[in-house]
Amino acid sequence: MLPAKNLPAENPRISPWLIRTEAEKPLSYQLLTSNVRELAPAVDALHKLQADAIDLNMGCPAPAVGKLGAGFRLMEQPDTARSIVAEARHRTTLPLTVKIRLGAELDEAKLKSFCTMLQDEGIDMLSVHARLKNESFARKPRWEWIAKVKEWMRVPVIVNGGIFTVQDAENCLHVSGADGLMLGRGAVIKPWLFADIARDIYGSSLARSAVSLPAMYCKFVDLLSEFFPPERRLGRLKEFTHYFAKNYKFGHRLAMRVQSSPTVDAVRDRAALFFERNRENS
Structure with a gap:
């Protein structure tokens, strides 16, 4: 809006x-x-x-x-x-x-x-x-x-x-x-x-590559850094993670760790650790 x-x-x-x-x-x-x-x-x-x-x-x-x-x-x-x-x-x-x-x-x-x-x-x-x-x-x-x-x-x-x-x-x-x-x-x-x-449903010939959840998440963080001012990045990342985490069986753990992160760099580190421990869902 x-x-x-x-x-x-x-x-x-x-x-x-x-x-x-x-x-x-x-x-x-x-x-x-x-x-x-x-x-x-x-x-x-x-x-x-x-x-x-x-x-x-x-x-x-x-x-x-x-x-x-x-x-x-x-x-x-x-x-x-x-x-x-x-x-x-x-x-x-x-x-x-x-x-x-x-x-x-x-x-x-x-x-x-x-x-x-x-x-x-x-x-x-x-x-x-x-x-x-x-x-x-x-x-x-x-x-x-x-x-x-x-x-x-x-x-x-x-x-x-x-x-x-x-x-x-x-x-x-x-x-x-x-x-x-x-x-x-x-x-x-x-x-x-x-x-x-x-x-x-609509018969499109559009093909998509295999989805890597960790790669997609990291790409989102990179795009935030490219297009959003520093003061808006962390809040938007926490909002996105609330939804993105639903792709994982224990995604609430990722969401909780990101919500308590003080910086975007901390989010990167905590997300990387979560993805490492949840490879079977990635």
């Missing part, structure tokens, strides 16, 4: 949120805002960045985001949401998409009204996280509700939530009837999941 208020001041040459590689194309940038006046300069900045699409976040349930009136709060303020989408649509001819959740509670009429409003204001695609606002990740996603959304919409509908394996992806598409998939935590745990789904 890119806060629309801060985006125009970001330097794309050094900002870890804006740096992109040649391989990252097409690339959509997700904006977070509750203020329609922030859209014009933010969209202009994205045009200068040669964005391929623009997404508006109306689904994040985080309390800090809610206090700003953004994310999921916009689903509770449909008039504000409408004005934001209308302004974004006015400011760009790029594909315009929106990310939402199912709602605060299961209310079919309310959800339909919000989704069709977004469509009427000109969005090109809708992504839906198949959980309610306060439902934890432990709760099984309600993929069947995406099938309802599909019935209401003329634009493509993308399903998000609970996709960690190719089998999950197949089941999700079967139940939801969605036009595509959005991966979240599953892709952080297993970054190669994109390639597996593309090959096994």
Whole structure:
């Protein structure tokens, strides 16, 4: 998520949120805002960045985001949401998409009204996280509700939530009837999941090399050092490790050791020791 208020001041040459590689194309940038006046300069900045699409976040349930009136709060303020989408649509001819959740509670009429409003204001695609606002990740996603959304919409509908394996992806598409998939935590745990789904479900000829978990982890640390400022590296590494460690039977030990590490170098040393002791899973 890119806060629309801060985006125009970001330097794309050094900002870890804006740096992109040649391989990252097409690339959509997700904006977070509750203020329609922030859209014009933010969209202009994205045009200068040669964005391929623009997404508006109306689904994040985080309390800090809610206090700003953004994310999921916009689903509770449909008039504000409408004005934001209308302004974004006015400011760009790029594909315009929106990310939402199912709602605060299961209310079919309310959800339909919000989704069709977004469509009427000109969005090109809708992504839906198949959980309610306060439902934890432990709760099984309600993929069947995406099938309802599909019935209401003329634009493509993308399903998000609970996709960690190719089998999950197949089941999700079967139940939801969605036009595509959005991966979240599953892709952080297993970054190669994109390639597996593309090959096994969509018939892509894309081949991936054998996965070495230690090598992948070390590569991530190297990329952090290359693209992130020193003060942001350790926190981001701890966050990533929380998910990546789930690839190991006793991954909680890796996560705990990294969480207590005072420096990135300490993380490297502790991770190397863990990988050495868990070769059978690497």
